Amino acid sequence: MKSPIRLLLIDDHAVMRAGLANMLNANPAFQVVAGADDGPGGLELYRKHLPDVTLLDVSMPGMDGIECLRKLRSSWPKSHVLMLSSSDAEEDIVQALEAGACGYVSKTARPAELTAAIIATHAGERVLSHGLESRLADRASGTTLTAREIEVLHLLRKGLTNPEIGSILGITRRTAKAHVAAILEKLQAIDRTEAVTLAFERGLLKL
């Protein structure tokens, strides 16, 4: 047996971190060297320990898991990061992989899958929880919202009207209306209210 894979855990759920640490440390192939409960703390600990593989939760208060991943990758492009997800929203998966995650594992996965994923990630392979590829296929058929449309979506959720959206973005109510129409079309929503619901369900908007 070679020296164990050194792991960093970043998850705001202390119970999850403790549980994972217990479970993984019981396996001689792994060694958990540190655990953080938020993004900034995670970056700090990464710098300090330079772990072989980082397990990063997608949903965290304050700095988003995705945002944390981006910063981590921009500072250490060779880092190996395995994302852990509760939500399984396809949006998060795509964002994570585009941001340079080596893998994406659902928390509903069985422990053996997780350990296998960690080993694969360490070896430089790309790993996806089974059942997630199909969701990515859906995306190919579905359409992606543009950056501007996402911006409008965030104003829509607040209940703003088209004129209000326009004045905030410095555009005409006509243009705001066009963006809203595009959003409705792409999300297959019948009105702005259902669009917000669908956006929450697909992970485009977060609580």
Next chain:
Amino acid sequence: MKSPIRLLLIDDHAVMRAGLANMLNANPAFQVVAGADDGPGGLELYRKHLPDVTLLDVSMPGMDGIECLRKLRSSWPKSHVLMLSSSDAEEDIVQALEAGACGYVSKTARPAELTAAIIATHAGERVLSHGLESRLADRASGTTLTAREIEVLHLLRKGLTNPEIGSILGITRRTAKAHVAAILEKLQAIDRTEAVTLAFERGLLKL
């Protein structure tokens, strides 16, 4: 030391279950006797093992954690159930306590808090993660939606218009409008779209 507290874990996150089991079994005061990944399975295992304390996750696909709790309590009124939550939406907390949960602990709580909560629950005490009482205080000031309004809310989220809501509920568009107005007032929303957003944020609506 008395005989260990026998525990049942119900959580759709297999990784969390395994982690918890590992951590809790390391403590001689506890003994995890079974783990289920959904509501029906949990009820089945409860019947089979009759654990001292059940740890139940609030958010699960299929049968809701709250719904599972209700069924569990109706079959075994003397059961001791400690809810585990990721979301911390006040709605879930209130619902859980009304449904007969002995306690409610956030997954962000530190492990020591969890073990203390389990022991307290077993002793018949009522336990809340610190920081959660304040949320319950908010509720006292805030208003509660009536059953009818919740019903309307579920139609609102689908993007239905007042006439459509009326015809589904067998009432006039006027009445539907009155319910929507009441919802807007109680949630402090400026229109139906923001109402849906706020409902998601407060746990009145779920993904």
Next chain:
DNA sequence: ACTGCCATTGGCCACATGGCCAATGCCGCG
């Protein structure tokens, strides 16, 4: 250089929305 996507803007129109007025019948709590 050419093509395609995106952001931008305009008008017209049937319909829905939310605010404001007020009224009735029912049920449970004190």
Next chain:
DNA sequence: CGCGGCATTGGCCATGTGGCCAATGGCAGT
């Protein structure tokens, strides 16, 4: 047995919405 909360319904009206028509300028990839 009355009081209050809840569900129900009605009209009026200024404003917003979403569908449909069409057009222009910019930026990026081929």
